[in-house]
Amino acid sequence: MSEYVTKDDLRQFGLVMMDNFRKIIEESEKEQHNKPALDWLKSRVVRKLLDISAGSLQNLRVTGKIRYKKVLGSYYYNKADIMNLFNDK
Template sequence: MSLQILTKEDLINFKIELLAELRTLMKGNEPNKKKWLRSKEVEQLLKISSGTLQNYRINGTIKWRKIGSTYFYCLDALNDSFDDNSFSPVS
């Protein structure tokens, strides 16, 4: 049995390589990011109730589309609402 000793420099190099790999993996996932969210996902994202989300739909605060019986919300439109400071979620 051979004994290998890890040095502080070995651990620092491992950390650098690991962080570089994680950055590469995260950049690769961005194009696959969901473009449309369902109601439950928006409620969790904004930390609001389903009633509040319904009020936002009725008031036109949030843009949405309905397909069948399911409501969908464009993630880009939600982000634009936050960027414009025209939207402030209140639960």
């Protein structure tokens, strides 16, 4: 005996798959909201925040006063280190 897949079978399968996709997306969005905010800022943002030149920012980087990462040619600076610059006396 042969079994055939009908349009109704495909429609039902599609509805089940869409429901599963929706659940996966909702769970992923919940996980994203529970993650902490980014702790790294781009050079441009840091320069604007501190109102300093690119050279001054480089000096902070070279002297080790703020941590940084270089990703694909762009520098990212640790937000906590930048905030600590204001606390140092």
